Amino acid sequence: MTEHRDGNSLAGALADIFAAEITSAQVQCRACGLATTLAQLLVYGPEPGYVGRCPGCAEHVLRVAKTPAGTWLDLGGSTSLLFSTMAPSPTGAASSARTGRVSS
Numbered sequence: 001m002t003e004h005r006d007g008n009s010l011a012g013a014l015a016d017i018f019a020a021e022i023t024s025a026q027v028q029c030r031a032c033g034l035a036t037t038l039a040q041l042l043v044y045g046p047e048p049g050y051v052g053r054c055p056g057c058a059e060h061v062l063r064v065a066k067t068p069a070g071t072w073l074d075l076g077g078s079t080s081l082l083f084s085t086m087a088p089s090p091t092g093a094a095s096s097a098r099t100g101r102v103s104s
């Protein structure tokens with residue numbers, strides 16, 4: 001068994017991710033496997049919360065809801081988020097690609 005630390009050890013690695021421009025992050029739809037940027041999702045809301053749906057199959061990929069307790073982020077419709085280290089294209093649009101599923 002490997003040695004482990006508490007969740008505070010994630011702070012450095014996650015600080016770069018959550019300081020990044022989130023709409024350029026690539027998200028993969030759990031239902032159909034389409035990989036696209038958050039900016040390309042079909043978004044409904046804001047009440048009772050935002051729902052981002054896949055442009056390929058219309059299934060929900062993520063949900064964001066503000067409540068008195070805080071902001072909830074549900075990524076249950078996605079398999080992963082990729083925060084690319086590559087520069088965005090000149091048009092700001094990233095290409096979409098259908099990829100294989102990633103098990104989680």
Ligand SMILES: [Zn+2]
Binds near residue numbers: 029034
């Ligand atoms: Zn989809």
